[in-house]
Amino acid sequence: MSVETLTLDLAKIRADFPGLAGGWHYLDSGATAQKPQSVIDATVNAMGRDYATVHRGVYARSANMTLAYEEARRKVAAFIGGLEGEIVFTRGATEAINLVAQSWGGANLKAGDRILISTLEHHSNIVPWQLLRDRVGVEIDVCPLTADGRIDLYAAQRILTPAHKLVALAHVSNVLGSVLDVERAVALAHGVGAKILIDGCQAVPRLPVDVAALGVDFYAFSAHKLYGPTGIGALWARAEILDAMPPWQGGGSMIDRVTFEKTTWAPAPTRFEAGTPAIIEAIGFAAAVDYVQSIGLSAIHAHEAGLVKTLRGALQAMNDVTVFGPEDSAGIVSFVIDGVHPHDLGTILDEAGPKHQSVAIRAGHHCAQPLMDHLGVPATARASFGLYSDESDIAALIAGIERTKRIFG
Numbered sequence: 001m002s003v004e005t006l007t008l009d010l011a012k013i014r015a016d017f018p019g020l021a022g023g024w025h026y027l028d029s030g031a032t033a034q035k036p037q038s039v040i041d042a043t044v045n046a047m048g049r050d051y052a053t054v055h056r057g058v059y060a061r062s063a064n065m066t067l068a069y070e071e072a073r074r075k076v077a078a079f080i081g082g083l084e085g086e087i088v089f090t091r092g093a094t095e096a097i098n099l100v101a102q103s104w105g106g107a108n109l110k111a112g113d114r115i116l117i118s119t120l121e122h123h124s125n126i127v128p129w130q131l132l133r134d135r136v137g138v139e140i141d142v143c144p145l146t147a148d149g150r151i152d153l154y155a156a157q158r159i160l161t162p163a164h165k166l167v168a169l170a171h172v173s174n175v176l177g178s179v180l181d182v183e184r185a186v187a188l189a190h191g192v193g194a195k196i197l198i199d200g201c202q203a204v205p206r207l208p209v210d211v212a213a214l215g216v217d218f219y220a221f222s223a224h225k226l227y228g229p230t231g232i233g234a235l236w237a238r239a240e241i242l243d244a245m246p247p248w249q250g251g252g253s254m255i256d257r258v259t260f261e262k263t264t265w266a267p268a269p270t271r272f273e274a275g276t277p278a279i280i281e282a283i284g285f286a287a288a289v290d291y292v293q294s295i296g297l298s299a300i301h302a303h304e305a306g307l308v309k310t311l312r313g314a315l316q317a318m319n320d321v322t323v324f325g326p327e328d329s330a331g332i333v334s335f336v337i338d339g340v341h342p343h344d345l346g347t348i349l350d351e352a353g354p355k356h357q358s359v360a361i362r363a364g365h366h367c368a369q370p371l372m373d374h375l376g377v378p379a380t381a382r383a384s385f386g387l388y389s390d391e392s393d394i395a396a397l398i399a400g401i402e403r404t405k406r407i408f409g
């Protein structure tokens with residue numbers, strides 16, 4: 001790909017995001033991304049002009065809404081290289097992983113079976129497996145990290161045995177930005193007969209993802225980190241796996257026939273979407289996919305890689321800053337400053353002054369407390385980029401760090 005096609009028109013892009021206006025520097029896209037006007041418009045129209053329920057109405061408005069909802073499913077599926085019948089709309093990545101744990105895990109795992117996760121997982125990819133452990137008695141193994149903060153797949157190879165039935169790993173770490181070699185992880189998991197679930201929450205906004213090419217079994221992500229609405233995400237699962245999974249929540253829509261004696265289920269993916277779905281959010285999700293595709297994930301990835309390089313370089317030039325994660329982290333940079341708690345840094349950065357604008361970063365454990373324990377810190381400061389981030393955001397952050405250090409003497 002030529003350099004030209006990888007260069008983003010940032011002035012145009014930034015104008016698409018009303019949330020960036022108001023003179024601040026938003027470096028918390030890893031927590032949640034700002035929304036382009038096209039996503040806002042799509043949700044406003046879905047909630048206003050076009051609003052009706054789906055799957056039930058016999059009137060034209062509802063039929064149209066059903067078409068739009070199912071079109072959203074097709075778009076989201078195609079976006080990650082899947083088939084429409086393989087996408088379950090969930091509340092987000094968290095619910096997608098809980099769905100797999102409770103439905104697939106409950107039906108397929110038994111006491112003594114093992115699950116492999118890693119040290120860098122988000123709590124969403126730890127706690128659902130602990131709940132399953134408490135329910136059915138599976139064992140959880142934790143794959144260590146390499147010195148630069150990647151999931152150590154050589155260690156995974158040594159740990160994995162035929163007792164492992166599932167490997168569940170983050171595609172991109174929400175703290176370190178490290179990118180998993182998914183194909184290799186798939187080969188290792190499948191080599192011992194285990195299924196593999198990938199938490200793609202931080203990957204889908206930053207990297208081209210093709211679940212079919214990667215060969216994974218489950219892939220989970222959230223719309224709100226992909227410039228879409230909150231309250232919706234997706235579980236992708238290989239069709240034959242999804243078809244064989246039992247429902248995990250009961251109610252309207254997910255049934256075929258209900259009597260007091262016996263209920264039969266709708267086919268997948270509807271079987272996993274009990275109740276009136278997040279109609280407006282699904283339409284916003286599809287608009288977000290359209291927006292991201294109009295820019296292109298290769299270009300977004302290259303853009304964020306450039307920003308990461310600049311920021312890491314500037315932080316590493318300060319002798320009182322520790323920068324975590326690998327050099328080629330995807331869009332996310334975590335660090336600590338000697339003698340300054342990340343929360344204090346975050347608070348000072350947030351204060352605008354006569355000569356500077358506020359900078360929004362995340363400070364805390366990032367829902368990855370075991371990783372904080374591993375790093376030996378209670379918290380880190382984290383700057384995370386979006387497709388709209390630019391060098392001025394980095395300059396403001398660096399100036400804010402210098403200011404904070406002066407305040408702390």
Ligand SMILES: Cc1ncc(COP(=O)(O)O)c(C=O)c1O
Pocket residue numbers: 030031091092093094095122124125170172173174199201202222224233367
């Ligand atoms: C890597 C990772 N996994 C899972 C999640 C959970 O996503 P959500 O809260 O949207 O369900 C997040 C959100 O921060 C994340 O970064």
